[in-house]
Amino acid sequence: MTVPGYGGAVGPPESVVPAITRPRAARWSGVCDHSSSPAPTSRRTVLGAGLAGASAVLVPPTGATAADGDTAAGLVYRGRFTGVGDPDWHYLPVEVPRGTTRIDVRYDYDRLETGAGVSLNIIDIGIFDASGKDLGDAAGFRGWSGGARDSFSISRSRATPGYLPGPITAGTWHVVLGPFTVVPPGVEWSVTVTLHRGSRGRRFRPRPAPRRVRGTGPGWYRGDLHTHTVHSDGRHTQRSLLALARDAGLDFLASTEHNTTSAHLTWGRHVPDDFLVIPGEEVTTRAGHCLTLGQPAGAWIDWRYRPEDDQLARFTDRVRSLGGLAVAAHPFAPTAGSTWQYGYDDVDAVELWNGPWTLDDQTALARWHALLVAGRFVPAVGSSDSHHDGQQVGRAQTVVHAEQLSVGAVVRGLRRGRAWLAESSQVELDFRASLAGRTAGCGESLGAAATDLVDVRLEVGGVPGCLAQLWGPLGPLAGAASDDEGRAEVSLQVPAGVAPFVRAEVRRTDGAPVLDPLAGVPAAPVVALTNPVFLAAAPTATAAGQRKRNEDVTT
Numbered sequence: 001m002t003v004p005g006y007g008g009a010v011g012p013p014e015s016v017v018p019a020i021t022r023p024r025a026a027r028w029s030g031v032c033d034h035s036s037s038p039a040p041t042s043r044r045t046v047l048g049a050g051l052a053g054a055s056a057v058l059v060p061p062t063g064a065t066a067a068d069g070d071t072a073a074g075l076v077y078r079g080r081f082t083g084v085g086d087p088d089w090h091y092l093p094v095e096v097p098r099g100t101t102r103i104d105v106r107y108d109y110d111r112l113e114t115g116a117g118v119s120l121n122i123i124d125i126g127i128f129d130a131s132g133k134d135l136g137d138a139a140g141f142r143g144w145s146g147g148a149r150d151s152f153s154i155s156r157s158r159a160t161p162g163y164l165p166g167p168i169t170a171g172t173w174h175v176v177l178g179p180f181t182v183v184p185p186g187v188e189w190s191v192t193v194t195l196h197r198g199s200r201g202r203r204f205r206p207r208p209a210p211r212r213v214r215g216t217g218p219g220w221y222r223g224d225l226h227t228h229t230v231h232s233d234g235r236h237t238q239r240s241l242l243a244l245a246r247d248a249g250l251d252f253l254a255s256t257e258h259n260t261t262s263a264h265l266t267w268g269r270h271v272p273d274d275f276l277v278i279p280g281e282e283v284t285t286r287a288g289h290c291l292t293l294g295q296p297a298g299a300w301i302d303w304r305y306r307p308e309d310d311q312l313a314r315f316t317d318r319v320r321s322l323g324g325l326a327v328a329a330h331p332f333a334p335t336a337g338s339t340w341q342y343g344y345d346d347v348d349a350v351e352l353w354n355g356p357w358t359l360d361d362q363t364a365l366a367r368w369h370a371l372l373v374a375g376r377f378v379p380a381v382g383s384s385d386s387h388h389d390g391q392q393v394g395r396a397q398t399v400v401h402a403e404q405l406s407v408g409a410v411v412r413g414l415r416r417g418r419a420w421l422a423e424s425s426q427v428e429l430d431f432r433a434s435l436a437g438r439t440a441g442c443g444e445s446l447g448a449a450a451t452d453l454v455d456v457r458l459e460v461g462g463v464p465g466c467l468a469q470l471w472g473p474l475g476p477l478a479g480a481a482s483d484d485e486g487r488a489e490v491s492l493q494v495p496a497g498v499a500p501f502v503r504a505e506v507r508r509t510d511g512a513p514v515l516d517p518l519a520g521v522p523a524a525p526v527v528a529l530t531n532p533v534f535l536a537a538a539p540t541a542t543a544a545g546q547r548k549r550n551e552d553v554t555t
Contacts, residue, residue, distance in 0.1 A: 077175075077191040081123065083182035088286055089304055091133060091174040094193050098170040102196040103127075105175055106151040109189035121187045122147040124178035126259070127154070127163070130171025135311065138300045142166070142173075144259040146284070147180060148233040157201035161231040162260050165204035181336060207268035208297030209277040212406030213251075221410065222399050222425055223252035226282070226291055226329065226351065226383035232257035235388040238270045244386075245275070248394030249425030251405055252276035254293050254383075258284045264297035276405050282329065283315070288340035290316070291351065294324035294411040313346040320348070323408060325415050327351050327381060331367070332360040344371070344378045349414055353382030353396040353421050357525035365529070372501055372532060373473045377539040379443060380531055381414060382421035396421055399429070401441070417443025417531040420504075428461035431504045433494075433533040445534040450497030454535045457491040458504045463527050465510030472499035481509070494535065501532040501539070 077092050096103065105127065112120035126144035133140050143163025145152055152160035159165040175191055228234030229241055234257075236244070245253045255263050255277055264279045271277050279297045283290040287306045295301070299322050305311035316326035325348035331340035333354065344350065352364050371378060382396030400419040402409035413419060420429055420442050432441045434455045440446040448454050460468050464486035469479035477499065482488040494502060506528040 074192060074194045077193075078188065079190075080186050080188045081179040081182045082186035083179075083184040084186075086179045086182060088178060088306070090177045090179070092177065092191055092193075094173045094175060094195075096130065096168065096170055096173050096195060099197050100168045100170070100195045101198050101200050102153060102155040103168060103173070104151070104153045104194040104196070105191065106194075107177075107189060107191040108150065109187050112183060112187075119147070120181065120183045122180040123182070123187070123189055124180050125149075125152075125191075126176045126178075127152075128174045128176065130169050130173055133174045133176070135304055136302050136315070138302070141300050141302075143262060144232075146178075146233060146258055155201055157204050159204075159262070161229075162257070162262050164260075164262055164265070204265075206265040206298065208264055208279065209267035209271045210273075211408070212404060213274055213276050216405035218401070218403050220399050220401050221251040221276075221405050222394075222397050222422075223250055223254070223276075223278075223410070224248070224384050224386070224394050224397050225254045225278075225280075225293060225327070225381055225414075226256050226354070226385045227253050227393065228257060228282075228385070228387045229255075229263055231263035232260060232282075233387060236386070238263060238267060241386075241393065242270055242272075242275065242277075244389075244393040248392070248397070250394050250397060252278060252410060253393075254278040254280040254291070256280040256282045256291050256293070258282045259303050261298050261300045267297075276407070276410070278407050278410060280324070284337070286337050288331070288342055289329040289338060290342075290347065291327040291329050292316075292319045292324055293327060293414070294407050295319055295322040299324075307342050312342050316346045316348075323411065325349060325411050328378075330354040330360065330364075330385065332363040334360055344376075347378070349379040349381050349417075351383060352380040353526065353529065354385050355391060356395060357423075357521060359521055361526070362521050365526070369471075372503075372539070375539050377417065377532070377534075379414060379417035379419065380421065380529070381419060382529070394425065395423055397423075397425065419443065420528065420530040423527045424462075426462040427506070427528050429504070429506075429528055429530070430457075430459045431530050431533065432457060433502065433535060440533050440535075442531040442533065445536070445538040446496075447537065448496035448535045450495075450536065452496045452535075453493045454496050455491070456494050456502050456533070457489070459487075459489050460506055460528060461485075461487045463488065463506050463508075465508055466506050466527055467509050467524075468506045469504065471503050471505060473501065474499075477502065496535040500536050501534050503532040504528070504530040 107125055109123055124146045127142045128140040129142045131140035142154060145162040152163050154163050156167055157165055227241055229236045229238050257263050261281060267277045278293055280291055280293040281301050283292055283301050283303045285303045292301050301315050319326050327349045328340045328347045329351045330338055333339055352368055353361050381398045384391060384393050384395050386393045398419050398421055400410055400413040402413040432439050433446050435446055435448050435452055458468055458470055463482050466482045467479055468488040468490050470477045470490050478490050478492045480488045480490045505526055507524040508527050
């Protein structure tokens with residue numbers, strides 16, 4: 001779910017004027033003037049907008065000297081966001097002269113800390129290089145940290161996590177500010193950009209994770225599809241996250257940092273040979289978050305749009321063209337900017353379960369069931385969205401059937417709905433429907449006639465104190481309580497014409513009531529949940545699913 005600095009709705013400052021500092025002369029200086037652009041007249045994102053009535057002078061700061069002995073040049077911007085009518089994104093142009101070897105950026109503003117771990121004012125930050133900053137300009141993207149950091153550095157050989165090391169090309173770069181939440185009457189901010197000269201350093205060499213685990217074959221694989229590290233707003237390192245995933249009994253995890261792909265470039269330094277890391281991104285728009293899973297390492301997906309801009313399909317189509325899939329994340333999360341407002345036509349799946357089972361997950365389940373009843377199937381997944389040790393990796397997790405443990409095979413299994421969700425790796429589950437020698441499991445269609453009686457069977461283990469149930473369109477069809485060993489079996493015959501689909505869920509019945517709605521549901525939290533088995537014909541897929549149905553993505 002949204003952590004402060006990674007979502008929200010607000011965005012042109014009332015006044016944005018770079019402060020012009022004129023220190024003593026130094027041996028490296030330059031001047032850049034930027035013509036003004038009119039302030040946008042709406043709250044919509046205005047990509048490529050300049051600074052309203054702004055000009056900038058680039059001069060060396062007084063006595064500023066780089067660590068390598070070369071004088072640094074600095075530029076300070078100052079401005080104000082009012083919290084009313086601000087644009088989603090604001091761009092600060094920076095002229096980077098030839099010979100620059102490192103860029104340091106620091107910004108400051110009054111966050112208005114509440115003392116409860118939440119800031120009332122949050123301004124996100126990132127940067128684009130001279131290759132471009134327009135919507136979809138992946139070549140120009142050089143990093144993003146949202147509101148998680150107050151400074152960053154980029155050079156040819158290294159960069160702050162969240163940012164991409166590489167050549168410091170001459171030309172106009174842009175620092176991008178995103179006012180996430182601003183409390184009226186507003187907040188003043190300053191951004192200081194320092195440019196260094198000196199040794200370029202060695203060229204950075206990416207080392208992404210392998211896209212498959214050798215020696216694996218068809219089977220059910222457990223994974224966490226939504227995780228964060230220090231490369232966005234998490235506290236996990238890549239190494240510590242891997243250790244927690246293995247402790248949780250997982251076979252794979254997805255690397256889904258907010259709006260950046262920097263972690264992709266170094267996972268190969270950490271991942272063991274028998275574990276899979278799926279490259280991804282949490283595309284954190286101001287109107288909901290979308291997980292992209294399975295694109296090539298380093299493939300960046302833009303997030304600077306809202307539903308009214310009609311751009312989501314453009315970028316989720318790009319994800320699919322790269323071999324990945326798009327997942328609507330925590331669709332009913334009760335935090336600013338996190339609630340999904342795009343509908344489900346342009347995504348391949350929905351994150352039905354995010355972290356411990358809470359009321360927003362219950363709401364998502366009810367909505368998802370209503371879609372099934374209406375004849376639409378959006379495959380469900382579950383994940384932890386873990387940022388730190390207080391958010392348990394693998395709770396929840398997705399268990400997917402794949403031809404092998406590879407990025408492509410896992411993506412295909414998820415897209416087809418060949419998956420079930422669990423609270424932990426202690427949960428075991430087998431769910432299938434049979435008719436005349438044919439068998440179908442999660443996400444599959446049996447092809448029964450309306451008059452056929454279909455045998456449906458559910459077996460679960462590792463679920464003490466729970467109730468296992470089979471559900472049809474109208475509600476529960478049958479159920480059984482788990483025994484002292486934590487096992488339960490449910491079986492029945494279902495007329496295909498009465499129940500075109502059947503799904504399974506397992507809920508805990510022996511837990512104490514939860515009083516905090518953000519910490520859990522009042523009673524009977526879900527322990528396991530399946531995608532449906534379709535007893536007759538396959539249902540209508542989303543538009544995204546229809547576009548991808550017959551494609552065979554390989555790795």
